[in-house]
Amino acid sequence: MSKEDDNNINNIKEKLKKKRQNTDYVGYTAKKPEKEKTEGNLEKPPASKKVSKKAETEYDELSLKIEHYKDFEEKSTAVKNKKTPGKNRKQNVKSAGNKKSGGKKSADSSTKKKKSKGQKTKKPREKFKFKRVHLYIGIVIFLVLLLGVLLWYVFSSASDVKEINFEGNSLVTETELEERIGFSTGDKMFSISAGKAEDNVELLPVIEEVSVERDWPNNVTVNVNEYKAIAYINSEDLYFPVLENSRIQRGYPSAPRNAPIIYNFEGEEFDALVAALNEIEVDILESISEIYFRPTDNSMRRIHVFMNDGQEIVADYETFSEKMNYYIGIRQEIGDETGGIIDMEVGTSYLPYDSADAREIKDNIYNEPSQVGYIEDINEALDGVRSALGEIGNAAEE
Template sequence: MEKSKIVALEDRIPKLKEQRKRKANRRLIFLLSLFFAIILVVAYAQSPLSHVKNIVVKGNKIYSSTELISQSGISTNTNIWKVKTEDVTSHLKSLSEIKKASVNIKWPNTIIIQVQEHKRVAYLQTDNAYYPVLENGKILKDRKIAELPANSPILFDFKDGPVLNDMVTGLENLPDEILNSISEIHYSPTKTDQNHIILFMNDGFEVSATLRSFSEKMANYPSIISQLDPSKKGMIDLEVGSFFKAFDQQGEDKTVEKAKSAG
């Protein structure tokens, strides 16, 4: 019995040596692979291959892709390993019309910039120029345009402050169908209502309203005009109730003149 055990043990020694040798070889191969992988990563990081090759901009309508890329500070000379997404996002959000921004890295060398811009709800007419008014009530004085904007209400006699903010909030709450039907809005305060406004609609009607209930009552505008004769223009009063008063040609001229000279 003892002799058979000794023989069996001697038979096992070469096998144990072989197993240890294979483990040592696998360990060596792993270490060598890791070493060369590190060398490749370092070489890649230091070479032009690690530079940004593509910059994709999404969600922009007001700003051009070129403007946003320039503001981001990223170029094709930028090492992708050195791109700090938080810093790039901060640069983009410093633009007046950027509401949200995110930056993602898509390996090996693509940057994706996603932005959400503040909506332009109207334009403010001042000194024969038009300034965009954003959904947050901010007037972009560095983005004036000389030509009459299309498909956006023009605000007259408004200034920075609570009244303008209430006006913007009211416009934001309107469906696009109604918002696009408004041509002009004149701030026309009275002794009894400091929030009084007069609207000139694209269909030829005028609306007298107050900012306190503007968006709520203007939401019914399509229903109101559907009950009127489109050939008879006049003033739709939404201040207290909701009634219509037609005007003749002379009365219409006086109403427009009074509205445009108000304030």
């Protein structure tokens, strides 16, 4: 192109720039100003200077190609980039990356804004903090529940006595104990008196100790510790236990077991024999079958003993326990023979049945002992009291 053409093109560009400065751009289409809209039909644009045909053709082509005034700046930058290709490429890459990242960020921010508009923001929940008020509330709730359970238990059948268990009784029957304790099944657990029941049961001479305990929720246990039966006495074909405390359990007859039957013992002799039996070993005591009180003029404390193995023994009831504890050794020395009597009154000797001493002892076994002097005196005194009371009664009737 010639210099004239270049000058014409430059003039056209300047005119276009001035024209664009006076117009508003929306997109890539130019809008005329309001003055031009209102006065466009009235005023005609000023006539342009005459230009050559070549300039008009070039002007039309350029007007079609030009879209925005910024394109001229991009072309100028492209020319510069040709001169410095390495640096400009790097800058272009960076700008492109920034545009992409900026686009993504803007897109993300727009989506976040839309979500924030559509959804309400949730406030973070505060963590539960335990305070003293919560402790008081928990205690009150617990007490209310406990009170409710207690009221239900008291006024319902859940508090009734369902079962009474008796333990340790052998001489006393369960029916006797049930009558003594003062309560039965069906009574309320909280209404029974354990102390009163224990006092009533302890009145029985056979009872040494007793304990009445509630086994919640519905049971009661009566634990009894009885005095040991160390002998039995015979009365009208009935046997009554003699306890280790020298008391006779009358009214509770039972078959003799693990203890001897004693005959004709009264007063001091009875107490002395019971004391001796308490000191004898259990296995030896259980091997004794019968004991008779057989005093003589020469031996006022003589007793005659029959063993379960068939052996007979005579002894003094005061020294009986000491010598009787050696019975097992003495029996082993004698062997299996039972043809005599073991004499433990003074020393310890074996008397064959054909000896004079053995025959004398055998003759006195079934003879009733004569009463001791103090017993006769007591009986005479009692007879005098009876007669005096009889006379008083007769005088009162008259």
